[in-house]
Amino acid sequence: MIVLKISGKIFDEENLIKEYINIIKKHIDRGVIVTGGGETARRYIERARGLGASNYFLDLIGIEVSRLNALVLIAGLGDEAYPKPAESLVELKSALSTSRYVVLGGLQPGQSTATVASLAAEAAGARALINCSAVDAIYEEDPRRNPAAKKYDEIKASELIALLKSRALPGTYELADVWSLEILRRSGIPMYVVDGRRPVLLADVLTGRGRPGTIVLPE
Numbered sequence: 204m205i206v207l208k209i210s211g212k213i214f215d216e217e218n219l220i221k222e223y224i225n226i227i228k229k230h231i232d233r234g235v236i237v238t239g240g241g242e243t244a245r246r247y248i249e250r251a252r253g254l255g256a257s258n259y260f261l262d263l264i265g266i267e268v269s270r271l272n273a274l275v276l277i278a279g280l281g282d283e284a285y286p287k288p289a290e291s292l293v294e295l296k297s298a299l300s301t302s303r304y305v306v307l308g309g310l311q312p313g314q315s316t317a318t319v320a321s322l323a324a325e326a327a328g329a330r331a332l333i334n335c336s337a338v339d340a341i342y343e344e345d346p347r348r349n350p351a352a353k354k355y356d357e358i359k360a361s362e363l364i365a366l367l368k369s370r371a372l373p374g375t376y377e378l379a380d381v382w383s384l385e386i387l388r389r390s391g392i393p394m395y396v397v398d399g400r401r402p403v404l405l406a407d408v409l410t411g412r413g414r415p416g417t418i419v420l421p422e
């Protein structure tokens with residue numbers, strides 16, 4: 204069982220969505236896919252923030268947008284997908300019994316989709332989480348701010364947790380947060396970080412022809 208996390212930014216480009224659907228159908232028999240909210244979520248969140256919405260309400264907006272992206276993916280997967288975004292881990296487990304793809308967005312306020320993906324991987328008993336991100340790998344610093352930032356080909360979850368606690372950079376490109384990594388550690392699940400802007404890299408990792416940008420080892 205594989206769990207994919209697909210950055211919400213991917214849903215800004217129809218061709219990328221189509222490529223992902225083709226790769227999923229060709230290389231994954233069944234599995235779990237977690238979708239982020241991306242720029243659309245940020246746009247609505249900023250609009251609501253300007254109107255005085257609470258953080259709780261802003262989180263709800265992010266969840267709803269991520270579920271809209273999940274619905275778009277479900278539409279492309281057709282009858283091979285569970286017909287609605289799973290809204291809890293209990294529903295996820297139940298939906299997996301149908302032997303179809305299960306797609307979900309956010310679950311509850313205060314949780315990142317990185318954490319949702321880790322929880323989904325744990326609940327599904329996944330052997331790996333593949334994070335199709337808006338960046339190509341994990342770096343010591345945000346590579347968009349520092350092009351010379353050190354790239355990690357492999358890093359332990361505990362080391363990444365320490366890095367996250369010492370710097371504010373990770374949240375900037377939404378690869379992981381401390382809670383999501385702690386879940387992967389306790390479950391012994393590795394996370395592969397792949398450049399989500401190049402779907403062919405996901406196909407290469409799934410078929411063993413290529414390596415991810417970074418492998419995060421549970422320990």
